[in-house]
Amino acid sequence: MNKDIFEGKWKEMRGQMREWWGKLTDDELEKAAGNSEQIIGLLQQKYGYTRERAVEELNKHVAEFKTVLKK
Template identity: 50%
Template sequence: MNTDIIQGKWKQIKGRAREAWGALTDDELDRTEGDREQLVGLVQERYGKAREEAEREVDEFLSKFN
């Protein structure tokens, strides 16, 4: 997964992230700036998921944009 591409396109991708994880706010998504680790942490925290599960979800989501 190319994180530079994800971070470069984050403003475009952010809307889809809101659809995938509706509990995350625009401000929270803005702060991640497309950083995978920060996004994983947010998903884990907001949805009470195990780290591995949150990583899998985020990786599946981000793989659509490579």
């Protein structure tokens, strides 16, 4: 998902992200405001992921979210 689409769907995705990654707080997600780089950083910080793993996790979940939106 490109950056513009990601940021445009942010409000819908934010609640879903709380389900995916319960360690992320509403305040952290609000500050990230759909910025994928900030979310990747949060995943690294909260879950101890490498950058590559954080990117993979984010991309995997975003792809699942896109699939659900198409239905």
